[in-house]
Amino acid sequence: MEQQLNYFIQYLEQVRKSSRNTVLSYRRDLEKFLAFLDAQEISDFASVNETTLNAYILMMEQKQFATSTISRNIAALKSFFDYLEHYESFRSNPAARLKAPKIEKKAPEVLTVAEVTKLLEQPAGRNNKELRDKAMLELMYATGIRVSELVSLTVNDINVQAGYIRCSEHGRERIIPIGSVARVSLRQYLKQARPSMLADDNSSILFPNCSGQPMSRQGFWKILKQYAAKAGIASDITPHTLRHSFAAHLLENGADLRSVQEMLGHSDISTTQIYLKMNTGRIRDIYSNTHPRA
Template sequence: MEKEIASFILYLHNVKKTSENTEMSYKRDLAKVKNFMEEQGVVDVQKITVTNLNSYVLYLEKNNFKAATVSRNIASIKAFYHFMHKEGIVKEDISEALKAPKIEKKLPEIMSTEEVVRLLEQPRGSSSKEIRDKAMLELLYATGIRVTELISLKVHDVNLQMGFIMCRDSNKERVIPFGAEARSALLRYLENARNTMIHGSDSDILFTNCSGQPMSRQGFWKLIKHYAKKAGITADITPHTLRHSFAAHLVENGADLRSVQEMLGHSDISTTQVYANMNHNRIREVYAKAHPRG
């Protein structure tokens, strides 16, 4: 099964142009399937049966994996089998018989505008690191991009004069505007801090760590946790919380869903619809509290 998994990952990379994180996620999920099948004495992928696959799903459920995790694993198996069937490695796609568990859709956690302001005001020093941190936080909230997209930005992806960034997601590109606060923070960073951060190298990465190397996701995750704590925010804040907050605040203030969808890079507008639902819920709450006959 190892050879087939390697071929599948290569297909994702070369044909589907998936991100490294997506490929790693598939690889992890399928490695677990491989290990489970080997423990059952099944080493040939062509000898795996529907019963074997259902046993694996049952194993996940019995070991108290969350419904979302089980669903993701099933999606990985289905994608893998679709590839193998298409390539003629297996005669039939037995994964079609698998059914994902129902997932209770949770509304994303968002910050209030006051919390966002408190967070963004935390890097207020004049050191190169704090100037960089301020620019990163401002740009993240101003554009709603993913943390991977943020740390992958190149200097030439930023147009300060026109106020937009060019964001690349696998083989797609999208232009996202940003406002005056983010522009000011970026300008200060580029003029006063970036050369110090890159130590005079010819790096084209927009944001680097203190050693002049590209910043990691974990590095930025720690950064945002640090400033959330300084801001007195007790909720569990992650980089994605700012992305959700960006979208929710735009919709709350009248932005149309299609525009928000385009800025977020969602392929399906139903993914963006959740922010409109959040806004409807908030309006209902306000009505119930304020209306004399609510």
């Protein structure tokens, strides 16, 4: 069974072109499922049926796994058994009728404009690290890109003169404009800091870590949390908080939903619409202040 799992992981990487996060999550979830099957003395996937899968889901619920975790496990199981059905000629798919539990969509955490300003002021540019950190924070808020996209950028992905960056994910490419403030920070970083931070002069990495190697998502998260603490931001800030703030602030100031969807790289506009709900109060105030019969 372990070999079949390895073949499935290769399929995700080479055929589906799944993101690294998806591959790692699915492998981790399916390895836990294998351990469950072993405890049930089930030695092959052909012996798995709907009852087996429902028992596994019930076990996760009894252990009080988060709804999002259970949903991801179900997605992994459905994808895996779809693969077995199509590529290993399984006669039936026991996961075909599995349904993920409904996840209540909560409004994303968003910083105020004042909080973002305070955060972006923290790296003062007194050394190479602060120049890099300033450029990263400014770029993330200016474009709303994901942290995985930020740390994967190369010098070939940015055009400071023309004012845009190019992001690619899952075979889709999008062009996002860069504001003037972020461009100033980028120019300063590229000229004064980046050359001396690289371990290899020929490297195309845009934002290396302090060892001159590619920065990890976790590395940027630590940087962000340090500056958030210095800025006195009490909320539990994550890299996605800047992405959420980017979208919410654009819509609050009149940007159209389709443009924000394009910049965020959302394939489904319903994902972007969640930010509109955050502006309901502001829309009500505008109506009250401007409609002649309000």
